Amino acid sequence: MNTISIGKIIDKFNIKNLQMIKLDIEGAEIEVLQNMIDNNIYPNQILVEFDELHKLNKVGIKRFWTIHKLLISKNYELIKTQSKFPDFLFLKK
Numbered sequence: 001m002n003t004i005s006i007g008k009i010i011d012k013f014n015i016k017n018l019q020m021i022k023l024d025i026e027g028a029e030i031e032v033l034q035n036m037i038d039n040n041i042y043p044n045q046i047l048v049e050f051d052e053l054h055k056l057n058k059v060g061i062k063r064f065w066t067i068h069k070l071l072i073s074k075n076y077e078l079i080k081t082q083s084k085f086p087d088f089l090f091l092k093k
Helices: 006-012 029-038 058-073
Strands: 020-023 045-049 076-081 087-092
Touching: 006 029, 020 029, 029 045, 029 058, 058 076
Parallel strands: 020 045
Antiparallel strands: 045 087, 076 087
């Protein structure tokens, strides 16, 4: 399967200020978020569904908490989550 990174999309469309990104990508959310942070891509809002939290296990929970703490360290605040679904809204401070 061919993929394109967020960085390449930003470059291709000459995006100067990424206001929001929504990720519902069937289990690849953590890798995409990590790649964004590694490449200094910080949208104002991140809406993300963490598919790993649909079926709770130690590995999935650990992976979620690792990226959650990283987002917090990059000045994001968890604004909202839904109780029935692992949907999260992070807002850049």
